[in-house]
Amino acid sequence: MFSIPVFLQAFEPLIWAARYTLLISGLGIALGLVIGTLICAARLSPYAALRGFAAVWVSFLRGVPLLVQLLVFYYTLPVIGIDVPAIVAAVVTVGICASAYISEIWRGAIAALPKGQAEAAAAIGMAPHHIWGRVILPQAVTMSLPALINELILLVKASSLVSVVGILEITRASQAQAATTFRPLEVYIAAACIYLAINLCLSALGRYLEHRTAI
Amino acid sequence: MDFGILQQYGPMLLRGFGNTVLCWALGTIFAMALGLLIALVQRYAARWVRWIIQAYIEIIRGTPFLVQLFVLYYGGPLIGLRLDAVPAGLLGLTIYGSPYFAEIFRSGFRAVPVGQIEAARAIGMAELTIVRRILLPLGLVSALPALVNFSIILTKETVILSIITVPELMYQVQRMSTETFRYLEANLVLALFFWALVETISRLGRRLERRITRHLLTERT
Numbered sequence: 001m002f003s004i005p006v007f008l009q010a011f012e013p014l015i016w017a018a019r020y021t022l023l024i025s026g027l028g029i030a031l032g033l034v035i036g037t038l039i040c041a042a043r044l045s046p047y048a049a050l051r052g053f054a055a056v057w058v059s060f061l062r063g064v065p066l067l068v069q070l071l072v073f074y075y076t077l078p079v080i081g082i083d084v085p086a087i088v089a090a091v092v093t094v095g096i097c098a099s100a101y102i103s104e105i106w107r108g109a110i111a112a113l114p115k116g117q118a119e120a121a122a123a124i125g126m127a128p129h130h131i132w133g134r135v136i137l138p139q140a141v142t143m144s145l146p147a148l149i150n151e152l153i154l155l156v157k158a159s160s161l162v163s164v165v166g167i168l169e170i171t172r173a174s175q176a177q178a179a180t181t182f183r184p185l186e187v188y189i190a191a192a193c194i195y196l197a198i199n200l201c202l203s204a205l206g207r208y209l210e211h212r213t214a215i
Numbered sequence: 216m217d218f219g220i221l222q223q224y225g226p227m228l229l230r231g232f233g234n235t236v237l238c239w240a241l242g243t244i245f246a247m248a249l250g251l252l253i254a255l256v257q258r259y260a261a262r263w264v265r266w267i268i269q270a271y272i273e274i275i276r277g278t279p280f281l282v283q284l285f286v287l288y289y290g291g292p293l294i295g296l297r298l299d300a301v302p303a304g305l306l307g308l309t310i311y312g313s314p315y316f317a318e319i320f321r322s323g324f325r326a327v328p329v330g331q332i333e334a335a336r337a338i339g340m341a342e343l344t345i346v347r348r349i350l351l352p353l354g355l356v357s358a359l360p361a362l363v364n365f366s367i368i369l370t371k372e373t374v375i376l377s378i379i380t381v382p383e384l385m386y387q388v389q390r391m392s393t394e395t396f397r398y399l400e401a402n403l404v405l406a407l408f409f410w411a412l413v414e415t416i417s418r419l420g421r422r423l424e425r426r427i428t429r430h431l432l433t434e435r436t
Contacts, residue, residue: 002294063413064406065371067378068385072406075398153277160279164378171281178289185290192278192286199277 006183010174010190017173018194024091024162024169025155029102029148031095032155036102043107054103061100067161069093074165090162094155101151109144110136142213149206153199160195170194224391231387238301238383239373242308243366249309250316255346257317258324272314280311280375288379304376304383308369315365323358324350359427363420367413374409384408 042054061069073093077084113136121131163172174191178184257268275283287296287310288303298306327350335345355362377386385405392401 059414060406060410063371063410065374065385065409067374068402068406068409071398071402075402079399157279160281161375163281171279171285174282174285178285183293184285185293188282188286188290192274192282195279195282196274196277200273203277 003183003186006181007186007190010177010181010183010187011194013177014170014173014187014191014194017168017170018198020087020167020169021156021159021195021198024087024094024159024167025152027091028094028098028155028159029152031091032098032102032151033148035096035099036106039099039103040106040110043103044110058100058103061097062104066093066097066158067164069097070161070165086165087167090159090165090167094159094162097158098151098155101154102148105144105147105151106140109140109147112143113139145213146206146210149202149209153202153206156195156198156202224387224395227387227391228384231382231384234301234381235370235373235383235385238304238308238376238381239370242305242312242373243369245305245309246312246369247316247362247366249313250318251320253313253317254320254324257321259342268317272317275310275314280307280372281378283307283311284375284379300376300379300381303379304381307376307379308372311372312365312369316362319358319361319365320354322361323354323356326357327353356428360424363417363424367417367420370413370416371409 039054039057042050043058045051064072070090070093073096074086074089077089117135117139118131121135126134159169160171163169163175166172168176170191174187178187181187253268253272257265260268284303284307287307288298288300291298291303331349331353332345335349340348373383374385376383377389380386388401388405392398395401
């Protein structure tokens with residue numbers, strides 16, 4: 001039967017492990033933003049080679065399951081002579097995977113801006129870098145904030161997969177806890193509650209931003 | 216690099232692929248059916264039922280698939296729910312996918328013009344007939360692109376079933392690589408394989424979409 005004391009006891013180690021979940025998803029989205037912006041720039045560039053590279057990047061990373069990406073990355077690094085801790089490999093994989101989705105979010109936001117905005121800016125004689133920096137990007141970034149929060153929620157959930165390369169985040173910690181207490185039901189439900197709490201906070205933040213930035 | 220081992224392990228991998236396709240197809244169909252049911256109930260049921268369903272949707276969408284599988288597969292026996300890996304995986308996919316499909320159907324139903332339903336009521340159609348003749352045909356067509364899209368996302372989720380020992384493709388590849396120590400080749404091939412699979416089905420999906428919606432949106436490119 002479901003035992004409430006076991007359930008409550010499971011929270012302490014899991015909340016402790018939640019640091020890693022937050023760290024991996026937080027750094028993952030930061031890295032994803034940097035690479036995703038570059039990929040989006042490549043995708044919109046006038047050079048066919050760059051556009052092609054970006055298209056393949058996005059298609060590959062969105063077509064391959066994250067779990068497979070994690071293992072490929074995890075096993076490739078030692079072969080090419082790079083020796084990094086598992087957590088670094090995990091953050092980089094999550095970030096690279098997120099970059100594909102984030103570049104599409106940027107691209108969608110830029111495409112959704114009315115063409116008249118850029119044309120009007122050009123008509124009053126703004127230089128291209130000003131058109132981008134002062135007209136297109138500020139609006140595109142504001143518009144895509146809710147989508148980025150959504151991506152962060154997806155990353156929090158996806159970070160459960162890095163447990164397979166041995167990082168002690170919520171899922172891995174709950175596996176260890178379940179193995180020592182022999183009460184997997186209570187422990188895994190506790191883990192689910194922590195994920196739910198994190199994601200409900202994030203989605204509330206997303207709704208707030210959506211409300212604030214509604215154009 | 217040595218890709219020769221793939222030949223030796225071919226049959227095992229093929230069986231794994233068969234299981235992947237089976238889990239994906241059945242899981243998608245069940246999840247879609249449950250999602251449709253949820254969307255319909257949510258449209259017509261009393262308020263407290265809608266609250267319960269909304270809570271279910273939030274809980275499933277707010278937790279990782281892997282943790283849901285662990286609750287089901289390892290936690291299930293404690294409350295008398297003993298399942299083998301494959302049924303547990305299928306049930307897991309169904310539960311995981313249903314709220315996403317429900318939301319897709321819900322927005323599909325919202326896209327049906329209210330005038331159509333009012334007109335049907337005005338000529339005295341029964342509520343059930345309206346669902347069958349007006350709401351479903353129109354709602355499903357507008358939900359189609361999102362349905363195809365989420366079904367493709369589910370193909371990628373099937374690899375997570377390997378963690379609870381469902382013998383699908385990923386599981387067989389892991390077994391092969393622990394026997395041969397060829398982790399890199401095995402995972403690389405798996406990645407390329409999934410890439411090709413997802414690209415192929417998304418192309419097929421887009422074609423299907425265009426075929427079904429061709430009479431609707433003429434301005435679509």
